[in-house]
Amino acid sequence: MNPFRFFHWQVLRYIAQHRLLSLLNILSVAVGVAVFLAIQLANGSARQAFTATIDIVAGKSQLQISAPGNDLPDELFPTVQKMPGITAATPLVRGLVTLPDFPGEYLDLLGIDVFSNAPFRTFELTNFSANAFNLTQWLGAGDVIAVTESFAARHNLHRGSSLRTQVNGHEHTVRVGFVMNGSLLHEGDARFAAMDIGWAQELLGMRNVLSSIQLQIDPTSDRERVMQHLRAIMPADTEVGAPAQRSEQVDKMLASFQLNLTAMSLVSLFVGAFLIFNTISASVVRRRREIGILRSLGVSGTQIGTIFLTEAMMAAVIGTLFGLVFGNILARSLIGAVSETISSLYVLVSVHHVATNWASYVGAAALGCVSALVAALGPARMAALMSPVAALHPEIASEKDDTISWFWLTLAGAAVAAAAICSVFAVRTGPAWLGFLAALFCLGSASGLAPFVVTGLLRAIRFALRGRLAAEIAALNLRRSLGRNSVTIAALASAVAMAVGVGVMIFSFRQTVNRWVDQILVADLFVTPASNEIAGPSSFLPGDVIGFFRSHPAVAAVDTFREIELPFRGDRIVLAAIRAEGPRNFVFLQNHEGELMRRFRTERCVIISESFARRYHLHAGEPLEIATPTGKVALPILAIFYDYTRDQGVVFMSEENFVRLFQDDRIHSIGVYLKAGANPETVSNDFRKHINGQGEFAIYANRALRARVFEVFDQTFAVTYVLRVIAVAVAISGIFLSFMTLIIERSRTLGVMRALGTSAKQIRSIVVWESILVGLASSVLGVVSGLALSLILTFVVNRAFFGWTIQMQLPWSMLALTPLWILACAIFAALVPAARAGRLNLAAALRSE
């Protein structure tokens, strides 16, 4: 037989006859591919934006000296410049300024030395109109900055436009005098501005210090030796390394976050694969007769199998193509949420456009096709192995479906065991991704258990609904095609389990954070320079602000807070210095809060967060060696405390210790405790009067800050919510699809029932009942396995990736509501098929009798 004709008849014609089914298949693959691709693109874009930022800042430098926490004394520069092996050196000052006229906007201001940075620069500076550079204006006018063309265009800025900026709580007006041009600036979305280094030092309050020194080295000299020489003369808290090192650090920091998103995005694909399995199985069942005839005519089993694989591949390829397009569109809407989360939790990054990463497209396409192919393998094999006799006598075949395969039970048991083993290893030894494997096994075991749950449930229901004819017939019908209904149920149950598991995990997490916040956010007012709101801790509070609150009659105590980054075992860690005058408490793992707090205030020690301890395998009592400008210092770890602010963890020391070790008493924010009965509103109004417009500060009352904490929390999980909804939507479309096929398949049986006097209404009722039963079975299985999944997410995945202890809490209302909305969806999904069944053409349905 001409293979082309064969293909046309067996595949294309079939697809043309079952447009809706094919469309749903295509859609399910498309959604899976789109979600996966969107997450990959959003992650990739964030990464690329950050790398572009590094490239713009570091330019063509081969080595970089920076002090992540403290700034470098600028007097080191000439020494570095003259070191053997160094061919070029340029100093750099960098800071963030916020723009009150454009709320939420900031500029990453680079203070550059145009004389020494020529060999490094990756952008050109020009005056607006001419292709020229007015050096005198650049050097002489202390208020002139260069902005990127896109920034100028976005905010309609021209040469000479004024721009209000805020740094360290103070406002400065600068003028736009120059534009920065360069391909990297277009590539990244970084909001850069540049200024002469001297004036930038003044504007940013960085007189006599540098952010970094960029270096080029003589290609003939030994790079390691040069680095060693540099380290020898630099303060201990400086980092000497390739600029790309920072990119690696950030990659490492974001790895868990991005992997989590990827894992979530795979769930849609997982559900999609179930649907493909379902449709192809249905197609095989429906075309038994055809298979029988073809086999009788001498078509080989392999050829039969190929028909079904081709059918799946058609859906996969078309679905994948759509998925790639949708994915790109979806990425655009996800990118904002992803970059905001990364900025609020990890590192400031600004992503506006989706970076084209062909590997992601290829990966998503491959995943879409392969998952469909794998899903279709089972049913295709079944078709290929079908004997012509069995195929031509469907009754024999469907009876077979009725028996429960012990194979599935064994598989489910194995999956449970595998999930348990993976969980133990993920937490105890790592690698952390075993946690996801455990989650996958958990979902797998639920799928394996589906036939048992359905059988059990149907028995119970038949018992409960005795006398309701429609319900009993529906239950019987379901049992008759248990194998394939189990797949439908497993698909929906997986989606429900995902929704429930993630929901329970987030709920528990939120509750845990809530209790923790109750204990640590106890001050009445929190004050920080407004720019820190947007750009993270980058601006310092002027001394008179602290003085104002300390001397205010309604104030009982003032806590100060400062954080810096430090190099530590090749990473950058956060060290926070706190003066805890007020009743703020850390929540320690070891209890004894009062005693530990007293020792924290008075002793030379640090306390570390739980995530930090897990990440670096540290325990209370051990020494922690940290780099300070005056050398490395080992401080004993007094205790470990619960903290949910950052998954990389944090080290705290008392302000007193910090000032002594770092010779730096600047602070980022304060917490103000009021005397009993004092009104926070009055005190903040007094403060506003005191500053009288001389600077911008964010003042939060306790409740407002809590609200902000949860705003960030919810934002962090925003993408997760979206993925959850998509997975469930795919699953519901699956129910719809299953019912459509069920009705078509059973048209003969339904026709007989009509002929025997069953009314159209009764037929409709039977179909709706079937759907309710599927919904019920899926809900039960989904909620139960969702709870198991939530255990894995909470105690394995979260712990292995982020090192957090989360107290499990059950959202009862959600758990109760889930079956209800699943049932509602199931009924809704059955409406069209039921109507169809009611309108059945009796003559056609009974033709074969």
Added chain:
Amino acid sequence: MKICLALITWAMSSACGQDWRSAIPGWQYQFPRDHHHHPEFKIEWWYFTGNLFDQTGRRFGFELTFFREGVIPPSQRMPGRSRFIVDDLKFAHFTITDANARRFQFIQKTNRGTFAEAGFDRGGNIAWIENWSLKLNSAGEFRLSATTGKANLELTMVPESAPVIHGTDGVSVKGSGENHASHYYSFPRLMTQGAIQTAGHPFNVTGLSWFDHEWATNQLAPNQVGWNWLCVQFANRTELMLYQMRLDNGTIDPASSGTFIDSNGKATHLTSQNFAMTPVARWKSEKTGADYPVEWRIEIPSRELTFTVRPILRDQELALAPLTYWEGAIDAIGNVRENEIRGAGYLELTGYAGSLGEPTR
């Protein structure tokens, strides 16, 4: 009359004129005070050029110039600010012309002087950028030093006469209109000896150098596009300096002038009516495409002096960013009162590789 004039037009776009002092008539020159910098003026330079010979007669030309361009007027400089803020921009040009090897080398250095690696002071160091320096000792001798990877120079210069003040009443007028002038003096004949090194070979050299020191604020008029300048030391111990300011309409500014110094060191101011400069041959740069009039016929009827200048090497172009110009050693040959006269000197041609004012237009 030097290259730094170009910067004046730049400065006009940003600096407020009243922040800087203008060159106005009546300046009382005092030495050694005026050898040092004048920070209240926006532009200043110390310009050394010379023709040197080794024992075998091998000939070299050199230029070493230190420029100062005021960025922030002294009244606005605040102590205790960031050391990276540039009050004065420091840059320098260094060239060596090796006539025998027909090689011309030029290097520019720019430095913000944050860590005193470049600057100006009132002691023995007049100006320096890294390892290029101009020093003055108590005996009144100048010491000039420059080291690069490829060419070095170490010279001691003894003035043979008192400094010559150009122009009239202490100002050298550069253009029509108010304040287009500078304070300008020269040592036209410095006995020079020392060592230079080029292409890896050291040479002990002796010869004659010319030193110009000029400071001003906004001497260039907006319609001026460049200038031709030359200095010649004649064998009869007379010297000559001439400059022509070229206007954008192709004519010469009537404010152009010069100075003739007789063998007793007496200077005579020459107005544009007193001399004629006629180009006789041109050289086109392959690098920049600029077409320079490198040979000139000069006539000073009042002195009965007529001579031709010719470069010892045609390619003495400093193709530098942001400004390209030609500055090179020349020979002069001609007649004074029908007697043959010979000399050597330097010629400077600016504004041929684009107008000097262009960056701001």
